[in-house]
Amino acid sequence: MSVRNYLRPERLPTYWCPGCGDGLVITSMAEVFEELHCDEKNTVLVSGIGCAARAPGYFTLESVHGLHGRAVPIAEGIKIVRPELNVVIISGDGDLLGIGLNHLIHASRRDTDIKVICIDNQIYGMTGGQKSPTTALGVKTLTSPEGNTDRPVDCQALIKAHNSFYARATTFHLPLLKKAIRAAMEHRGFAMVDVRSQCPVNYGRRLGYRNAYEMLMHFKQHYKPVKGVVDRLAHDEIGITSENPKSQIQNPNSA
Amino acid sequence: MTHKLILQGNDAVALGAVKAGLRFFAGYPITPASEILHKLVEFPEVKVLQMEDEIASINACVGASLAGAKAMTATSGPGFSLMQEGIGLAHMVEAPLVVVNVQRVGPSTGMPTFGSQGDLLQCRYGSHGDYFSIVFYPNSVSELYRYTMEAMNAAEESLSPVILLSDGIIGHLSETAELEDVTIKERSLKPLGHGNRHFTSLTHTGSYPKATAPSAHQELIAGLAKKTADVARRYVRYEYLPVKGSHTLLIAFGAVSRAAYHFKDHFSIFRPVRIFPMIEDLKEIARRYKTVIVMEMNAGQYTLLVEALLHRPVGFIPLLGGAINLEYIKERIKKCLSGTT
Ligand SMILES: Cc1ncc(C[n+]2csc(CCOP(=O)(O)OP(=O)(O)O)c2C)c(N)n1
Ligand SMILES: [Mg+2]
Numbered sequence: 309m310s311v312r313n314y315l316r317p318e319r320l321p322t323y324w325c326p327g328c329g330d331g332l333v334i335t336s337m338a339e340v341f342e343e344l345h346c347d348e349k350n351t352v353l354v355s356g357i358g359c360a361a362r363a364p365g366y367f368t369l370e371s372v373h374g375l376h377g378r379a380v381p382i383a384e385g386i387k388i389v390r391p392e393l394n395v396v397i398i399s400g401d402g403d404l405l406g407i408g409l410n411h412l413i414h415a416s417r418r419d420t421d422i423k424v425i426c427i428d429n430q431i432y433g434m435t436g437g438q439k440s441p442t443t444a445l446g447v448k449t450l451t452s453p454e455g456n457t458d459r460p461v462d463c464q465a466l467i468k469a470h471n472s473f474y475a476r477a478t479t480f481h482l483p484l485l486k487k488a489i490r491a492a493m494e495h496r497g498f499a500m501v502d503v504r505s506q507c508p509v510n511y512g513r514r515l516g517y518r519n520a521y522e523m524l525m526h527f528k529q530h531y532k533p534v535k536g537v538v539d540r541l542a543h544d545e546i547g548i549t550s551e552n553p554k555s556q557i558q559n560p561n562s563a
Numbered sequence: 564m565t566h567k568l569i570l571q572g573n574d575a576v577a578l579g580a581v582k583a584g585l586r587f588f589a590g591y592p593i594t595p596a597s598e599i600l601h602k603l604v605e606f607p608e609v610k611v612l613q614m615e616d617e618i619a620s621i622n623a624c625v626g627a628s629l630a631g632a633k634a635m636t637a638t639s640g641p642g643f644s645l646m647q648e649g650i651g652l653a654h655m656v657e658a659p660l661v662v663v664n665v666q667r668v669g670p671s672t673g674m675p676t677f678g679s680q681g682d683l684l685q686c687r688y689g690s691h692g693d694y695f696s697i698v699f700y701p702n703s704v705s706e707l708y709r710y711t712m713e714a715m716n717a718a719e720e721s722l723s724p725v726i727l728l729s730d731g732i733i734g735h736l737s738e739t740a741e742l743e744d745v746t747i748k749e750r751s752l753k754p755l756g757h758g759n760r761h762f763t764s765l766t767h768t769g770s771y772p773k774a775t776a777p778s779a780h781q782e783l784i785a786g787l788a789k790k791t792a793d794v795a796r797r798y799v800r801y802e803y804l805p806v807k808g809s810h811t812l813l814i815a816f817g818a819v820s821r822a823a824y825h826f827k828d829h830f831s832i833f834r835p836v837r838i839f840p841m842i843e844d845l846k847e848i849a850r851r852y853k854t855v856i857v858m859e860m861n862a863g864q865y866t867l868l869v870e871a872l873l874h875r876p877v878g879f880i881p882l883l884g885g886a887i888n889l890e891y892i893k894e895r896i897k898k899c900l901s902g903t904t
Contacts, residue, residue: 319771352755354626357764365761365772372629372755373763373772374622375652381589381619385626385634386755388610389587393630393756414615 309347314338315366323362327520329479329505333427334363336482337398340489341369351394354383356408359434359507360400360427377407380415383422394423394493401428405461406441416472416498423492424500426463429507437510448514463502464541468549473499475548476541479506480527484546491548504531504546570740572733575704576637576663577602579711581609583747586632589614589623591642594675595731596665599637617642621649621662628658629762631754633715637663639731640682641672643689651690653724654787656762659752661714663727665734666817666860668885677885678731678818680860686726687839687868693784695791697721697798698839700728702820704740707733710836713798716748721794723787728838730860731885732818792840800836803848811900812852814845814869814877819858822887826896838865841872849873856880856899858892 315338324330341351348369355361357376364371374382379397387395397404404412404426415422431449432438438451439458446455467474473495475488485503492499506512506523517523534547541547570578577599580588589612590600603611610632614620617638624634638646643664653660668674669681682689686698697717701710711727718725761770766780773779802820804827811830815823820834831852835842849855856878857866866879878899880892 348759349756352630362772365763365770368759370755370758371761372626372656373761373765374625374656375648375764378618378622378649378652381614381622382626384612384619385587385589385623385628386630387626388612388623389627389630389632390754390756410615411619414619 309342311335311338311342314341314368316368319366322366324359325509327506327508328359329429329507329520330360330363330427332479332482333398333425333485333503333505334366336485337425337489338367340486340493343490344493346394350392351396352386354379354386354395354397356399356403357434358400358403358432360398360429361403363398377403378411379403380408380411380422380424384415384418384420387420387422391421395421396423396425396493398425398427400433401426401430401442402432402440405463409441409461413466416467416470416500419470419472419497421497424498425489425492425503426500427503427505429505429511431507431511433507433510437514449511463500464549467500468540470498472497473550474502475500476502476504476546478504478527478531478546480524481531481533481546484533488548491550495550565741565743567739567741569737570704570708571598571737572704572707572729572735573598573665574602575708575740576711576727576729578742579708580635580661580715581606583712583715583745584633584749585609585635585715587624587627587634588612588636589620589627589634590636590638591615591617591620593639593642595667595678595734596637596639596663598734599663599665617645618649621646622652624660625649625653625656625658628653628660629656629755631750633659633719633750635661635663635715637665639665639667640669643682643685647685647689650696650724651692651694652764654690654694654696655764657722657752658724659718659722659750660724661711661718661727662724663711663729666728666730674885676731678734678860679885680730680817680819681864682728683838683859683861683864686728693788695788696724696726696839697791697795697837698726698728699800699836700817700838701836702733702817702834704733704736704738705743706836708740708742709745712745712747713800716745717794717798719748719750720797721791722752723791728817730818795837795840798837799842799844801842801844802832802834802836804832806831810853811896812849812855813896814855814857814865815859816865819860819882819887822889822892823858825889826892830896841868845869846873854878854900856896858882860885860887
C-alpha cells in the first residue's frame with residue numbers, strides 16, 4: 309500500500325484549521341504504517357474526543373472514535389480480545405493526560421500491548437483554547453488569563469514509572485517523529501509517543517505567534533534531539549527512551 | 564435440557580453468561596454485584612479484566628465487543644452512574660453487550676448491602692440524548708440465569724447494550740434453581756479488522772461523521788429506535804396472574820414481585836420482566852381493573868411511567884430503605900383501595 313492508500317481523500321478537506329499539526333502527525337503515521345505493512349486486517353485505530361481524536365476517521369484502517377478520555381480502555385478491550393491486531397491510539401493531551409490520565413497510567417502498569425500517539429498541543433483545542441494538563445507554567449489561555457499556575461503533567465515520569473516505552477518528538481522534527489512512531493510500533497508492550505504539536509488558532513494566536521511557521525521555529529529552537537536510545541529525556545530533549553528489549557511488530561500477514 | 568441445583572443469584576448470572584458464549588468481562592468490585600466478577604474468573608474461556616473503574620470497564624466492553632467478543636460488565640448503582648456515558652456510546656457505535664446492575668439503595672453510596680429498585684429511570688434515561696435500551700428484570704435465581712442468556716441474545720440481535728437489572732435481594736439469594744437452556748444467538752457483526760469501517764460516537768451516516776446535519780441525526784435516531792423496538796417485540800416477557808372477581812391489579816417486578824405473590828389469591832398480579840420498552844399488553848390488561856397499584860423499592864419511578872402508558876392515575880406503594888414488610892404492604896393496599904393514599 310502506498311501512503312495515500314491509508315488516507316481517505318473523500319473526506320478532505322479535514323476538520324482541522326489551517327496550520328494545525330495534526331495533519332503532519334497522520335502523514336508520518338501513514339508512512340510508518342506503510343513501512344511496517346500495516347493494513348486493515350492487522351491494524352486498528354482508536355481515539356477519544358478532541359481535534360486530534362478526529363484523526364482515525366481520515367484513515368482507511370478500521371477505527372473507533374469513542375468518548376472523551378476513554379480511548380485507552382476501548383483499545384485495551386480490543387487488544388485483549390484480538391492480540392494479533394496492532395491497536396494504535398491517536399488522541400490529544402487533554403484527552404489522554406487530563407480526563408483519561410487514570411486509564412493511561414493503568415494501561416502502562418498492565419503493559420497492555422497498545423501504542424499511544426498523543427498529539428500534545430498544550431491546549432484544549434476543540435473547545436476553544438482552555439488550559440490543558442500540559443500547558444506550561446505562566447502561559448496565558450482562555451482559562452488562565454493571568455498565566456497558568458498549574459504545573460504541567462510529567463508524562464515521561466508517569467509512563468516510565470512502570471518501565472514502559474516512552475518517546476518524544478515534535479511536528480518540526482519529522483524524521484525523528486517517524487522514527488519514534490516506528491519504534492513504538494515495534495515495541496512489544498505498552499508504548500507512548502508524546503508529540504509536541506502546534507495549535508496556531510487556539511494557542512499560538514493568544515501568545516503572539518503570527519502563524520504555524522513561527523510555532524514550528526520555536527520547536528526547532530527549543531527542542532534538542534538526542535541520539536540513540538536514552539534512559540530519560542530532559543524537558544527540552546526529544547528522542548526515544550526504552551528499558552525493555554525491542555522485538556518485531558506482530559503482523560499476522562507475515563506470520 | 565434442565566437441571567436443578569442450589570445457586571446464588573449473582574452466580575446464576577455468571578453461569579448464564581458463560582452458557583450464552585461470554586468471552587469478555589470487565590468490571591470493578593462493588594457490593595452487591597462482586598460475586599459475578601468472582602465467579603467469572605473461574606472460566607478460562609472468558610477474558611476477565613478487573614479495571615481501574617466502571618468507566619474503563621464499560622469502554623473496554625465496547626472495544627471487546629467491536630473486536631468480536633460477547634462482552635459483559637456488572638455493577639451496582641454508583642458504578643452504573645459512572646457507566647452512563649459508555650452506555651450511550653455503545654448505542655451510538657452499535658456494540659452489542661450486556662450491563663448487569665445489581666441495584667442497591669441510593670442515592671450516592673446509600674445502603675450498599677441493601678437491595679433497591681432505584682435505578683429504573685436511570686436505565687431508561689440515564690445517558691444523555693435519545694436511545695432505547697432493552698431492559699430485563701427477573702425475580703428468581705432460575706430467571707437470572709435464563710434472562711442473562713436472553714439479554715445476551717437480545718444484545719446480539721439489536722447490536723445494542725442490553726441491561727439486566729437485578730437487586731441486592733435476588734442477587735444474594737440462594738435458592739433451588741432450574742437451569743433451562745435457551746437457543747443462543749451468534750454474532751452477526753463482523754469483528755474489527757474486516758474492512759474500512761469507522762465507528763464514531765458523533766452523529767454519523769455509516770462511517771462518515773455528520774455532526775452538523777439535522778436530517779442525518781433524525782435518521783440515525785429513528786433507525787436506532789426502530790431497531791431496538793423490532794428486537795424487543797421478540798422478547799415480550801411478562802407474568803400475568805389474574806384472579807376471578809378481582810378489581811385490582813398489582814404491578815411488581817424483581818424482588819418485590821416475590822412479596823406481591825403473597826396477595827395472589829386476592830388480587831391479580833402483573834409482573835413485567837422485559838421492563839423496557841414497557842409491555843404494551845399492559846394497556847389492554849389494565850382496562851379490566853378498577854384499580855392499578857404499583858409497588859416498587861423507590862419513590863415512584865415505574866409508577867410514573869405506568870401512569871403515562873395507561874393515561875390514568877395508579878396507586879403506588881413505596882418500599883424504601885431496603886425494607887419489604889407484608890403488613891405494611893397490606894395497609895397500603897387498603898389505603899389505595901379506599902382512596903386515601
Ligand atoms: C465528558 C466530556 N467532557 C467534555 C467534553 C468537551 N471536549 C471535547 S474535546 C475537549 C478537549 C480536547 O482537548 P485535547 O484532547 O487536547 O484535543 P485537541 O482538541 O487539543 O486536539 C473537551 C473538553 C466532551 N466531549 N466530553
Ligand atoms: Mg490538545
